[in-house]
Amino acid sequence: MNLNFASDNTGPVAGPILQAIVDANAGAAMPYGNDPWMRQVTEQIRTLFNWPEAEVLLVATGTGANALALAGLVQPWETVLCHRIAHIEEDECGAPEFYTGGAKLVLIDGAQGRIDKDALAAMIARTGGSVHNVQKGALSLTNVTEAGTLYSLDQLGALTGMAKDAGIRTHLDGARFANACAALDCTAAEMVRGFDMVSFGGTKNGCMGVEAIVMRDPAHHWEMQLRRKRAAQLWSKHRFLSAQMLAYLQNDLWLDNARAANAAGQRLAKGLRDIGARMEWEPQANMIFCRLPRSAHDKAQAEAQYYLMDNAEEPLCRLVCDFTKTEAEVDRLLELFAG
Amino acid sequence: MNLNFASDNTGPVAGPILQAIVDANAGAAMPYGNDPWMRQVTEQIRTLFNWPEAEVLLVATGTGANALALAGLVQPWETVLCHRIAHIEEDECGAPEFYTGGAKLVLIDGAQGRIDKDALAAMIARTGGSVHNVQKGALSLTNVTEAGTLYSLDQLGALTGMAKDAGIRTHLDGARFANACAALDCTAAEMVRGFDMVSFGGTKNGCMGVEAIVMRDPAHHWEMQLRRKRAAQLWSKHRFLSAQMLAYLQNDLWLDNARAANAAGQRLAKGLRDIGARMEWEPQANMIFCRLPRSAHDKAQAEAQYYLMDNAEEPLCRLVCDFTKTEAEVDRLLELFAG
Amino acid sequence: MNLNFASDNTGPVAGPILQAIVDANAGAAMPYGNDPWMRQVTEQIRTLFNWPEAEVLLVATGTGANALALAGLVQPWETVLCHRIAHIEEDECGAPEFYTGGAKLVLIDGAQGRIDKDALAAMIARTGGSVHNVQKGALSLTNVTEAGTLYSLDQLGALTGMAKDAGIRTHLDGARFANACAALDCTAAEMVRGFDMVSFGGTKNGCMGVEAIVMRDPAHHWEMQLRRKRAAQLWSKHRFLSAQMLAYLQNDLWLDNARAANAAGQRLAKGLRDIGARMEWEPQANMIFCRLPRSAHDKAQAEAQYYLMDNAEEPLCRLVCDFTKTEAEVDRLLELFAG
Amino acid sequence: MNLNFASDNTGPVAGPILQAIVDANAGAAMPYGNDPWMRQVTEQIRTLFNWPEAEVLLVATGTGANALALAGLVQPWETVLCHRIAHIEEDECGAPEFYTGGAKLVLIDGAQGRIDKDALAAMIARTGGSVHNVQKGALSLTNVTEAGTLYSLDQLGALTGMAKDAGIRTHLDGARFANACAALDCTAAEMVRGFDMVSFGGTKNGCMGVEAIVMRDPAHHWEMQLRRKRAAQLWSKHRFLSAQMLAYLQNDLWLDNARAANAAGQRLAKGLRDIGARMEWEPQANMIFCRLPRSAHDKAQAEAQYYLMDNAEEPLCRLVCDFTKTEAEVDRLLELFAG
The missing domain is CATH 3.40.640.10 (Type I PLP-dependent aspartate aminotransferase-like (Major domain))
Structure with a gap:
């Protein structure tokens, strides 16, 4: 399971694009x-x-x-x-x-x-x-x-x-x-x-x-x-x-990928709100900035990758979904946060 | 048959390298x-x-x-x-x-x-x-x-x-x-x-x-x-x-590819000399600068790609072999030049 | 009378410096x-x-x-x-x-x-x-x-x-x-x-x-x-x-000139306060930023030179004294402002 | 006597220009x-x-x-x-x-x-x-x-x-x-x-x-x-x-100064030719590049200032006349060279 939420540049190349490279x-x-x-x-x-x-x-x-x-x-x-x-x-x-x-x-x-x-x-x-x-x-x-x-x-x-x-x-x-x-x-x-x-x-x-x-x-x-x-x-x-x-x-393909990434992002945002995360900014696409108690990160960071942006009690974390993120991956991350 | 001698950057990606991209x-x-x-x-x-x-x-x-x-x-x-x-x-x-x-x-x-x-x-x-x-x-x-x-x-x-x-x-x-x-x-x-x-x-x-x-x-x-x-x-x-x-x-792989390119270049250079091309500089690897009568180019350029560097009677041409060039391709180019 | 308070670069060269140029x-x-x-x-x-x-x-x-x-x-x-x-x-x-x-x-x-x-x-x-x-x-x-x-x-x-x-x-x-x-x-x-x-x-x-x-x-x-x-x-x-x-x-000379400029600046600042100017910042040397009613500027600007920095009701004006400014010049400017 | 022939930037400011500075x-x-x-x-x-x-x-x-x-x-x-x-x-x-x-x-x-x-x-x-x-x-x-x-x-x-x-x-x-x-x-x-x-x-x-x-x-x-x-x-x-x-x-003034500099330069060039200097380039204004025996420089450089551009037997020297150069100064330099 790929729990890398560090950026939308950590993911792989989409299949049709890799195929196009091979074909070229x-x-x-x-x-x-x-x-x-x-x-x-x-x-x-x-x-x-x-x-x-x-x-x-x-x-x-x-x-x-x-x-x-x-x-x-x-x-x-x-x-x-x-x-x-x-x-x-x-x-x-x-x-x-x-x-x-x-x-x-x-x-x-x-x-x-x-x-x-x-x-x-x-x-x-x-x-x-x-x-x-x-x-x-x-x-x-x-x-x-x-x-x-x-x-x-x-x-x-x-x-x-x-x-x-x-x-x-x-x-x-x-x-x-x-x-x-x-x-x-x-x-x-x-x-x-x-x-x-x-x-x-x-x-x-x-x-x-x-x-x-x-x-x-x-x-x-x-x-x-x-x-x-x-x-x-x-x-x-x-x-x-x-x-x-x-x-x-x-x-x-550009739109489909984006829709997939956004859908994952929105699912993640909703789940985060449900567990009490405070949104720093309104997450409207595939990237979320929110605050959770430090304890929530201790467990999550052992298994998932993402950035903490400050050292506050409730540190600001950035979570990004790329086009490959599955519902299962999002849900697993939410589980980790929920502790 | 690939008669592109314009540069060693016109060729494809080597198989193992493309595979490495796919694997990554x-x-x-x-x-x-x-x-x-x-x-x-x-x-x-x-x-x-x-x-x-x-x-x-x-x-x-x-x-x-x-x-x-x-x-x-x-x-x-x-x-x-x-x-x-x-x-x-x-x-x-x-x-x-x-x-x-x-x-x-x-x-x-x-x-x-x-x-x-x-x-x-x-x-x-x-x-x-x-x-x-x-x-x-x-x-x-x-x-x-x-x-x-x-x-x-x-x-x-x-x-x-x-x-x-x-x-x-x-x-x-x-x-x-x-x-x-x-x-x-x-x-x-x-x-x-x-x-x-x-x-x-x-x-x-x-x-x-x-x-x-x-x-x-x-x-x-x-x-x-x-x-x-x-x-x-x-x-x-x-x-x-x-x-x-x-x-x-x-x-x-880096050496093998280069050896292949150089071998093609040397075969081409020898062939060019045999048909009377005047070498501008001594071709020691995979790139040849030589002069041939303009008439030799008329036919060759219809089928092969390479650069002419001036407008002299015997124009200076640049011919580059990449690692994919076959003996057959080299020989075909020589045939074209020979007229 | 030199009522140019636009900058400390509108003034002349000090006598000893001009003499040094001539001597050199x-x-x-x-x-x-x-x-x-x-x-x-x-x-x-x-x-x-x-x-x-x-x-x-x-x-x-x-x-x-x-x-x-x-x-x-x-x-x-x-x-x-x-x-x-x-x-x-x-x-x-x-x-x-x-x-x-x-x-x-x-x-x-x-x-x-x-x-x-x-x-x-x-x-x-x-x-x-x-x-x-x-x-x-x-x-x-x-x-x-x-x-x-x-x-x-x-x-x-x-x-x-x-x-x-x-x-x-x-x-x-x-x-x-x-x-x-x-x-x-x-x-x-x-x-x-x-x-x-x-x-x-x-x-x-x-x-x-x-x-x-x-x-x-x-x-x-x-x-x-x-x-x-x-x-x-x-x-x-x-x-x-x-x-x-x-x-x-x-x-x-560098200190003497500066003392003269500062003294003129401080005299001007005190006079401005006396006529009710609002200091934007505390004037501590030879440059004053303050606000006066627009009417005060109408008369002053006909005779004196200085910059207005905005278009407020009480516009912000910048007044700078160089080392040549005399008490009479400062006082004349204050008179103009006082209307 | 001013025997600085190093450049036309070693000289003084012309009188009318200095006066204009003072007047300004x-x-x-x-x-x-x-x-x-x-x-x-x-x-x-x-x-x-x-x-x-x-x-x-x-x-x-x-x-x-x-x-x-x-x-x-x-x-x-x-x-x-x-x-x-x-x-x-x-x-x-x-x-x-x-x-x-x-x-x-x-x-x-x-x-x-x-x-x-x-x-x-x-x-x-x-x-x-x-x-x-x-x-x-x-x-x-x-x-x-x-x-x-x-x-x-x-x-x-x-x-x-x-x-x-x-x-x-x-x-x-x-x-x-x-x-x-x-x-x-x-x-x-x-x-x-x-x-x-x-x-x-x-x-x-x-x-x-x-x-x-x-x-x-x-x-x-x-x-x-x-x-x-x-x-x-x-x-x-x-x-x-x-x-x-x-x-x-x-x-x-610009023309008069230049004429004076050129005249000095031409007098110097003629004198140099008379004593056998080899002109590197044809001196047409106020700057001369010529070669003289090294011995000629030993004496001259003790009294006059100018640049030697190489270390040849007959070094290349550059001599420049500004608008102040007098006939006496030019002639003195020539004397020094003549030994």
Whole structure:
């Protein structure tokens, strides 16, 4: 029984994706994105996003997708507005600063891991102006948020609308894009409506290692290709990225996996509430932050893997379900917690 | 019949490596290099290189391995001495400059794609000195060279020895490390003797996408880990890099593949000479640069894939054999050229 | 009558400093810091700071001094802890990010423009740890603070002590170093006791354009010289920087100027209180942030120059006195405000 | 007697420029380029260059002017084509790489310190193309060249024309712009005709420390202002840069100084030839590279200052005349050499 709830990147590769890799391994293929699979990937994402002119670049890591996307959106002397707990701020060891040439991440607060509208307005109002200040650049939103919550489509629209009005470009960190679509029961096109550049994640949801950078405006394509190569993110045997992404997109695998992960997450959340766990944030997809008595962890941690985030009496724990989590596994974890 | 001679990155993944990927796809594994396969990779490379304290980092691209290795060796105001046709100079879109924060690649000439000893001595003598100059940093050698030739062990020793005497760190771009070992009939330990940091390539020789950065001095390990993460080269599902590299190292697969590629390359070179091709450089491994009449290409290019490097009457063509090339494929290409 | 209270950089050059520039303009002098004045500058600062091994570099701008100092203290993947309203965060257009290669400025709150001890402790506790995070780097304090307040020697000692205990290097932004020394009635040596690197300002206090970067540990001298040159901050006719700094240090001119500026500032603060101004922060040196009714500004702004920082009913205004401000000028401004 | 021939930056500030500094030191002036002198500087340079829309930024160092100008012209993944001995390559400790974010300086040969037309054409032809290569960026020419020779207007036009045809932007390093104008007996407008961005030098020709970055296209003005601030090159007491430059431009002081320096240089060159010195390059302005027997230096170096560039039997020496060099000083140096 697999009781690894540490992350949705600890799980295996989904069967159809592994099969696609195996299938792609026939004979020669031209390298560096000039493989036939890639053309299909681009076509499918254009349709999915309803961005008929979009261009797509594949990379192997989520940090790479985010950092390259931001580098394509902001100048070194500009800002990236993001939530205080955004992955780009907290978990990428400064990759956005590296890739952008030193742009400044400006942290905005907001309950439930969501950027607060008024806080965003206030920050926009005070950014830029004189030559002494860093200037307005981009807004980066994450959905599913790093708190495991969701922005509704209306909330996304409100925030991206404020950005547009201020001449600020918009980026969606979609490391859990599929989980958000599944949980909101919306289309990908609805999700990306207000954005200029999207990191469309695959790795956390059944791929081996592939993320798509999707740019609405094809004018940036050549520059972004050069940035990808210069960043050492251009694969020679690129077909193995393309084949993963293509399999992920086909037959709604991306959505099915996300639905499975979310269902496990929701079952776990309900069970946790039933045993008295205090939710730190409202768990709306496949990731739960909650507090349980320390004693509950002593037993659970002997058998299950997950992270404790602090040393409080009732420590904050993070529990993530990937697409493979079974009801039995979830229930066993709940049993362990219940003691 | 696979007549793709464009590069050794157009070929498939070797069977044992693909199998290792499939086998690794069982259950959960901790991410970011904390997988059990990685520990074995490090152990095996320490033994192979006879560097008992070495540390190893895996990345997915050769450019990533080179750029990170150089970033770990030089300061932004230092130089990287390399051959005029080095991959880091010609084919990485400035990734070394990006990763090092703007270090200067200083180009050194030399016949047959090898750095000339006297030219190196002269450049070392005139580098640095005052505060107005960029300073001495690292020497980067490539074996197999970008010209398809080899440095002998003595030649490597002479050049790295000059560097050490001048306080210059040393890097080996081993994108075709295995091909060089096979062609020189030497051990890996002999190959790396004079180096501080090695890019040990797998992708061009049967892997899907994995390269090892091997640092002799473990003191740089933590810094290099941070650099890798910051460069967005740290995989979450890292086991799929580890498993590739482990399979590559096991049972001498790396050497066997290289021997096969070299044998095909040598068969092709002999055949080309027999039909009157003029060798641009002495082909010593699996890569051939030669000139044939334009008419020879008209027919060949309809059926086979490879690069023409100029528009001369007898254009310079590059032909690369990977580990899958059969005698029949080589002979068919020769037939096409013979017209 | 000079009613420019916009900044302490709108004023003229002090007489003895201008005279020193004129006097230095005799015959030839070796460039790039190899002038005889510079040797004296270094000696005098060593004595003043009681740092017998210190090395000193001169640059022409305060932003240059800060950015270079920080670049000498932190790696690109490290953090600079500073107050939310620090000059390095708010007023340097990202120069610290540029010079450090993308280090992250981490903002800490605290009343009166001073970093709060507990907030610093909390931030130190949560910085670094895993490879996904930016790491501990430096603490940068500003005295006089950007709020016009002071850190006492005890407060400086407490904060720098916490940094040392955590292995964090320390930087003092001393753009108004002299004003702080004068107001605290302490020695320069007492001020710098807990710091590794100091930006010792001259420009705001009577120089034309010169700031000293003072590094306690001479081991960084050569690296810092290279960084200065590479940053294009190394003057060829360097004697004109040295001569300014030397004149500034001689006969306590730096202290006398600061005392004059502070006295004007304190007279202005008292007068403002007398007419009912609300102090935003406690004005402890030569810079005052306060609120007055909008009507008070209508008249004043026709004759005097200073900045309004917001559009509130009682807008926040910043008033700065440089060393030339006379009692008559201060009193005239107060008259204007009194209406 | 001032026998410092080490550089044209070892000399004093010209009288009218020092006087302008003194005169500017009256009362308050708004900082950061918002001083009244600056408006006049811009107007005068527009007229001088016959660039009616040009914008001008002042900085204090020549390296700063060059590095900022190049950063405004090229992307990090582009190239700067320059002569192998260009100042930006040899004498700026990598400042162009730092300011541009790692652009690659591509070195072109050519006799007499001038870029060879055919070598430029060849390099243009082989730059860029695929995503693996750094791309075409800018051409940087230096006049007076670092060899002390001149490009004629026709030569400048031919090279900049080739650049334009290839979509390459053009930069003039005019550290000795005035000396070139004087020697060619041409107008400034003729000199800048083919360029997009010019470093117009003052420091080597009588200023204390001021260089103008002149951009033909005002569209870059705001970006360049931000780059200057971020690079810590924006002066607070900016009037002292403006006043220098204004005095330099007035009454043809820039030209008169250059004529004086050139005349001294030509007198020295003739004298050197008369005593048998071998000219390394044709001295066409105020800088001479020549070889004399070692014995000639033994005596001269005891009394005069200048650089020896190698250790040959007849060492290469560099002799530079600034605008203050008198006939008596030149003749005394010649006497010393003559022994």
